[in-house]
Amino acid sequence: EVKLLESGGGLVQPGGSLRLSCAASGFTFADFYMSWIRQSPGKAPEWLSFIRNKANSYTTEYNPSVKGRFTISRDDTQNVLYLQMNTLRAEDTAIYYCAKHRTVYYFDYWGQGVMVTVSS
Amino acid sequence: DVQMTQSPSNLAASPGESVSINCKASKSISKYLAWYQQKPGKANKLLIYSGSTLQSGTPSRFSGSGSGTDFTLTIRNLEPEDFGLYYCQQHNEYPPTFGGGTKLELK
Numbered sequence: 565e566v567k568l569l570e571s572g573g574g575l576v577q578p579g580g581s582l583r584l585s586c587a588a589s590g591f592t593f594a595d596f597y598m599s600w601i602r603q604s605p606g607k608a609p610e611w612l613s614f615i616r617n618k619a620n621s622y623t624t625e626y627n628p629s630v631k632g633r634f635t636i637s638r639d640d641t642q643n644v645l646y647l648q649m650n651t652l653r654a655e656d657t658a659i660y661y662c663a664k665h666r667t668v669y670y671f672d673y674w675g676q677g678v679m680v681t682v683s684s
Numbered sequence: 685d686v687q688m689t690q691s692p693s694n695l696a697a698s699p700g701e702s703v704s705i706n707c708k709a710s711k712s713i714s715k716y717l718a719w720y721q722q723k724p725g726k727a728n729k730l731l732i733y734s735g736s737t738l739q740s741g742t743p744s745r746f747s748g749s750g751s752g753t754d755f756t757l758t759i760r761n762l763e764p765e766d767f768g769l770y771y772c773q774q775h776n777e778y779p780p781t782f783g784g785g786t787k788l789e790l791k
Binding site: 568607608609610611625627661663666667668669670671672673674675676677 | 688716718720725726727728729730733739771773774775776777778779780781782783784785
């Protein structure tokens with residue numbers, strides 16, 4: 565059974581940093597692209613970033629809304645996906661999900677999400 | 685970016701009824717549309733991809749149709765577990781983008 569479990573969320577002040585983790589199991593993590601997606605209350609999900617697999621050199625892509633502030637990475641030895649978030653803003657407040665790609669641009673499994681609140 | 689517009693935003697129905705949810709893309713996305721179901725406390729569930737292909741485990745009462753810019757998710761003979769939020773997402777081009785969602789409520 566595929567499982568994705570996010571952690572690392574919480575309350576952080578504007579300008580602060582947070583690192584999210586996503587522990588994966590039930591599939592060969594190293595073979596798949598992985599994404600981070602967020603959803604603010606009452607809004608549509610927003611794709612943030614994805615990281616390709618080793619076969620595609622672990623290259624990354626970012627939504628312009630977070631490019632330069634967020635960094636995606638992965639550890640295929642531990643089956644963990646990360647999102648380092650810096651210079652956080654109030655508008656980054658959302659539930660953050662990790663998701664497994666089925667093919668390049670859609671997602672066949674999602675985690676349950678972790679809440680990030682940016683507030684003073 | 686491709687803008688995705690869903691309608692209606694809210695929909696009320698009773699078990700046993702059939703409903704349709706629409707999704708419109710701002711430009712042609714060929715057949716590449718996915719539908720997801722979101723329920724409180726549960727992970728989002730992929731229902732359909734490539735417009736009409738059911739993900740493994742999706743009940744046959746769900747169906748997807750459309751191509752180009754206009755797509756429809758139809759749920760026939762609604763079951764109690766079908767009530768929740770539904771989102772469309774284009775997977776034709778980067779970046780992937782989502783519709784605003786449709787809340788399917790019990791009438």
